Amino acid sequence: MRLAFALYKYFPYGxxxxxxxxxxxxxxxxxxxxxxxxxxxxxxxxAGYNVSVLRSxxxxxxxxxxxxxxxLRSRLEQQSYEAVIGFNKIPGVDVxxxxxxxxxxxxxxxxxxxxxxxxYRFYAGVEKAVFKAPSRTVCLMIxxxxxxxxxxxxxxxxxRLVMLPPGIDINRRRPLDALRKRAAFRQQLGMxxxxxxxxxxxxxxxTKGVDRAIKAIAALPEGLKSKTSxxxxxxxxxxxxxxxxxxxxxxxxxxxxxxxxDVPDFLLAADLLLHPARKExxxxxxxxxxVAGLPMLxxxxxxxxxxxxxxxxxAVMSSPFNQQLLNEQLVSMLTDGKTNERRDHALAFxxxxxxxxxxxxxxxxxxxxINRKRNET
Numbered sequence: 001m002r003l004a005f006a007l008y009k010y011f012p013y014g015x016x017x018x019x020x021x022x023x024x025x026x027x028x029x030x031x032x033x034x035x036x037x038x039x040x041x042x043x044x045x046x047a048g049y050n051v052s053v054l055r056s057x058x059x060x061x062x063x064x065x066x067x068x069x070x071x072l073r074s075r076l077e078q079q080s081y082e083a084v085i086g087f088n089k090i091p092g093v094d095v096x097x098x099x100x101x102x103x104x105x106x107x108x109x110x111x112x113x114x115x116x117x118x119x120y121r122f123y124a125g126v127e128k129a130v131f132k133a134p135s136r137t138v139c140l141m142i143x144x145x146x147x148x149x150x151x152x153x154x155x156x157x158x159x160r161l162v163m164l165p166p167g168i169d170i171n172r173r174r175p176l177d178a179l180r181k182r183a184a185f186r187q188q189l190g191m192x193x194x195x196x197x198x199x200x201x202x203x204x205x206x207t208k209g210v211d212r213a214i215k216a217i218a219a220l221p222e223g224l225k226s227k228t229s230x231x232x233x234x235x236x237x238x239x240x241x242x243x244x245x246x247x248x249x250x251x252x253x254x255x256x257x258x259x260x261x262d263v264p265d266f267l268l269a270a271d272l273l274l275h276p277a278r279k280e281x282x283x284x285x286x287x288x289x290x291v292a293g294l295p296m297l298x299x300x301x302x303x304x305x306x307x308x309x310x311x312x313x314x315a316v317m318s319s320p321f322n323q324q325l326l327n328e329q330l331v332s333m334l335t336d337g338k339t340n341e342r343r344d345h346a347l348a349f350x351x352x353x354x355x356x357x358x359x360x361x362x363x364x365x366x367x368x369x370i371n372r373k374r375n376e377t
Contacts (some may be wrong), residue, residue: 001034002080003366006072007087008065011042013235013259014203015284016099019167020087021046022359023097023366030363032082039068062122069126082370086137091129094369096139097362101281102149103127131156138369140164140362141302144282162271162365166287166304167358171264174347176292178268185262185269189231190303195229197332199270199294201263201285205236209276209299211244212326216247216274218248224334225253230274233266237260267292272333276317276326277302291350295342297326298335310350313342 005024005209012019019231024034028048035050054071058064069090076084076092086093089100104124114120130137131154139156139335141147141163150156175181183193191197198217202208210232217230230253232241238256245254260266267273273289276299283302290296290307296314297306308314315329 001031001082002035004035004037004076004079004081004084005087006037006084006090006093008038009040009042010036010038010046010260011040011203011235011259012261016087016097018169019097019099019358020151022167022169023085023362024049026359026363027366031152035079035081037072039064060119062119066122083366083373085366086130089123089126089130091103091126091135093137094128094373095155095366096130096137096142098139098143098146098150098206101143101146101279102153104153105149108153120147122178133157136160138162140365142166142358146281162361164358164365166282166284166307166355167362168284168287168291168355170356172267172288174268178293181265182268185265186267189269191229191269194227194273196224197270198228198230198272198330198334199266199289200232200274200275201266201288202275203236204232205232205234205241207278207280208234209278210236210241212276212321212323213274214241214248214250214254215323216276216327216330217253218250220331220334224331225250228334230254230255231257231266231270233257233260233263251252258260263288264292267294270294271339272297272330273314273355274301274330275299276321278321280304287350287355290346291355293343293347295339295346297329301341307349307353307355311345313346313349319330 007020025302028034037052037054039054039056041051041053054068056064060065063186083094085095087097131133131150138160141161147161147163200210200213213230220228235258241256245251246323267289273294273296275283275286277299280302285299286296286304287307290313296308298308299317300319305316308316315333317326
């Protein structure tokens with residue numbers, strides 16, 4: 001039994017890549033052959049996967065993606081698969097894992113002018129090909145907000161939209177020796193126990209709001225600022241953020257750590273997760289912080305911000321974003337003495353809610369599609 005997985009780019013620290021791999025691993029365990037088609041693969045290749053890198057060409061990013069679609073379609077026509085699973089919006093796949101937000105909703109106010117833009121026409125076209133009838137692609141949704149938007153714009157049939165629970169790796173849960181690990185890692189980072197660590201995790205610094213975080217650190221009262229560090233874990237072009245830190249005179253307080261495999265250690269060592277994102281389909285790191293017992297300060301555009309409110313494990317900033325309010329909220333959360341209370345709320349919520357079963361539920365949906373296809377032949 002063969003499955004084809006398709007995604008544009010794999011890099012080991014991306015949330016989408018981790019979701020793909022956890023789903024594909026379960027398929028491997030169940031005896032499926034896993035063939036993977038990508039435009040680019042960074043890092044070591046996973047044992048058991050048959051990875052094909054389709055080198056795509058074009059003068060623009062959307063032209064390269066279009067070339068990837070053509071090459072993929074040609075490869076799939078030469079093979080026989082039980083199902084084809086896409087982790088980006090690719091016409092003709094059997095199952096789409098909907099990690100990306102609704103594209104046309106972002107541009108609906110300027111729809112006439114966007115129709116003249118080749119990039120918009122391409123990405124709007126592939127999204128329509130996935131969600132609009134007569135497509136039969138089953139879409140695995142990870143955000144109820146985004147599911148409502150896809151229904152609104154494409155009238156997608158309810159039976160083609162499968163809502164998944166979150167899928168936090170069970171290994172991210174707070175261990176029994178969390179305090180020992182916290183002390184050891186902070187010592188490794190050169191931090192004293194009285195020092196405060198504000199943590200950000202994510203790729204795509206502008207989207208995640210790293211500039212907002214740097215400005216908030218710069219606005220801290222001097223006594224608080226002198227013992228507070230912002231640790232940013234993730235990959236992006238660092239130069240503009242290093243410059244912003246210098247301009248705000250907080251270079252020694254802002255540490256851009258790059259992509260790291262030890263994110264769980266950072267979650268235990270930190271005092272607060274800061275996630276002032278501009279847009280965020282879900283925000284997996286929010287729940288990773290929750291299961292680690294780390295309080296959170298996030299913006300309401302994050303799909304998983306609702307869990308922060310429900311758990312009382314942190315604070316959610318309402319839109320529209322206001323930098324001054326972020327500055328004030330950061331000071332409050334670092335000084336109000338409620339860290340342990342928020343930690344206890346986070347861990348209690350993580351113990352009673354299903355925040356973990358996304359990969360298993362995704363594979364169940366894939367197998368439902370496989371059975372449907374078999375019954376139709």
